[in-house]
Amino acid sequence: MDDHDIKITREQPSDDSKPLTNPGSTTSTSSLINEGILAGQKIAKISVITLISIGIVELATGYFSGSAVATADGTDSISDAVISFIVLLGLRIAHRPADKRFHFGYHKVESFAALMAAIGMIIIGGFILYHSYEALIQPREIKQPILTMIVLAVAGGISLYRAFQMRTIANKYDILSLKTDAKNSIKDGSASVIGFFSVLIASQLGFLQADAIGGMIIAGYIFSVSYISLKRSSLILVDSWQDPKVTEIVKKTIEEKFNFELIKVRSVLLRPTGLVTQAEVHIEIDGSKSLNEVELLSIDIETEMRSKIPTMDRISIVPHSSSMAKPASKRWSGIFRNRRNTLRSQQ
Numbered sequence: 001m002d003d004h005d006i007k008i009t010r011e012q013p014s015d016d017s018k019p020l021t022n023p024g025s026t027t028s029t030s031s032l033i034n035e036g037i038l039a040g041q042k043i044a045k046i047s048v049i050t051l052i053s054i055g056i057v058e059l060a061t062g063y064f065s066g067s068a069v070a071t072a073d074g075t076d077s078i079s080d081a082v083i084s085f086i087v088l089l090g091l092r093i094a095h096r097p098a099d100k101r102f103h104f105g106y107h108k109v110e111s112f113a114a115l116m117a118a119i120g121m122i123i124i125g126g127f128i129l130y131h132s133y134e135a136l137i138q139p140r141e142i143k144q145p146i147l148t149m150i151v152l153a154v155a156g157g158i159s160l161y162r163a164f165q166m167r168t169i170a171n172k173y174d175i176l177s178l179k180t181d182a183k184n185s186i187k188d189g190s191a192s193v194i195g196f197f198s199v200l201i202a203s204q205l206g207f208l209q210a211d212a213i214g215g216m217i218i219a220g221y222i223f224s225v226s227y228i229s230l231k232r233s234s235l236i237l238v239d240s241w242q243d244p245k246v247t248e249i250v251k252k253t254i255e256e257k258f259n260f261e262l263i264k265v266r267s268v269l270l271r272p273t274g275l276v277t278q279a280e281v282h283i284e285i286d287g288s289k290s291l292n293e294v295e296l297l298s299i300d301i302e303t304e305m306r307s308k309i310p311t312m313d314r315i316s317i318v319p320h321s322s323s324m325a326k327p328a329s330k331r332w333s334g335i336f337r338n339r340r341n342t343l344r345s346q347q
Contacts, residue, residue, distance in 0.1 A: 054158060058077055060074075065145070067145075281316070
């Protein structure tokens, strides 16, 4: 950045630092994030307990009945419980405030938890596929088909009900790891339904391979869900923004809302960090404005941006002089530099 530019940044204050100005502007964002994390933690806890219980019952049923699909679904449920636990840990860590080591906070841990959950799903899918293939080569008669179908039907109903609860919370607060877990849970409930019909076909129509085929379908479902989650979490971790419409919305909003200031938006740089979004906006304004006028204008722009995107956490407004008024621009730069050094010395 040259002498004509000033970078004014406002973000949600952490325990170790104080905001430059306008601390109330991030109150709603902070409240929304905290509310989402707490709601996510609660439903993740319920998910862990529910899936472990369902998994144990299905594994026991698969062992006594000899059903490959019941065993596959039980294994899937136990693995989903582990994944929900990983998501729970990720949400707990993401809730921590920024500190001296992680200056921008722990929000990306949530995306990392989603990545780990996706990898875990791939491993479990491979195990289920191998076990189902063995059952396809050597099919066995199911000993307790009625009991097995009842267990699978009940497990599917409970899993789907809890999954839709989780998806509602995940969509409301845009929590990636919880969305991954919700998709995984919907997959788990759907797998139980698939298992039910596989056992029904194998026991009533005598097509024993249907049991193993059901397990393979479950494995394929796991792979498809894990691929989507793996792709999205990886893109977030490498700072890839996937919605270009938001950039245009921000640019159009600023130029139309502040047209009386003759502002021109050079660029809008957006960075996803899991639960929240960070932004750097470069604008051209009248170079004769004072530092106080620039800061007040930056506050207004920030407020307008947060009204459009509530998950905005850290917004950097970088003004550039649109005229050749170098003395005024240098004065901004010098005053702001002195102020920034003073704030650093106080921390």
